[in-house]
Amino acid sequence: MNIVSVGYDSTNYYILDAQGGKLLVDCGWPGTLPKLTAEVKRKGMALKEIKYLLVTHFHPDHAGIAQDLKNLGVKLILLETQPAYIPQLTQLFKSKKRPYLEIKMHDNLLLRFEDSRAFLHKLGICGEILSTPGHSDDSISLILDEGLAFTGDLPPRFIISEDNHLALESWDKIYQHRITRIFPAHGS
Ligand SMILES: [Zn+2]
Incomplete structure (x- = not known):
């Protein structure tokens, strides 16, 4: 899998090749579309190649x-646990000056975790999406069968205290797959 980092402002955003377009994992703060556009261009791609987020x-x-x-024209993929958490994000920007566009709820691609493998397969990607709170x-991780895991902000395994059961269980779930490389949202 060809993976290109298009991150900025100390967060990593990743572009993966998919059939008929590219898949972007995460996107930045409100108002930073020009930054993403520039970074994508700097890596030899165009924003319009991105089909899924x-x-x-x-x-x-x-x-x-x-x-x-x-x-x-990018399609937002929403996992079944995620829609309930979008209003919080909207609320956060209600009183702020940042140019946040409220995420519309009616036109997203709603996906169950159990259907994620079949969905990714249609995009030519071998892997699945896990719920990793x-x-x-609402945190999810994208697992590729070749051994790659995109884990968002799940804290690294070695810094988690033993009472953070949720995070530990999430890592257990991730490591049920043969993982050789982690792509976190912050750091390398
Ligand atoms: Zn976070």
């Missing part, structure tokens, strides 16, 4: 320009 969780540095991208309850 997967958000690891609905925090502002991961979903801030989701609607901006949707307005450009610990950083936030």
Whole structure:
């Protein structure tokens, strides 16, 4: 799998090749569409090549320009646990000056975890999406069968205290797959 990092402002955003377009994992703070556009261009691609957006969780540095991208024709993939957490993000920006576009709820691609493998297969991607709470309850991880895991803000395994059962269970779930490389949303 060809994976290109198009991150900025200390968050990693990843572009994966998919059939008929590319899949973007996470997108930045409100108002940063020009930054993403520039970064994508700098890596030799065009924004219009992105067809799908997967958000690891609905925090502002991961979903801030989701609607901006949707307005450009990108399809937002929502896992079954995620819709309930979008209003919190909207609420966060109610009183702020940041140019946040509220994520519309009617036109997304709603996906159950159990259907994620079949869905990704249609995009030419071998893998699945897991519910991996610990950083936030709506957090998900994208697992590729070749051994790659996109884990969002799930804290690294070695810094989790033993009483953070949710995060530990999420890592157990991730490591049921043969993982050789982790792609976190922050850091390397
Ligand atoms: Zn977060």
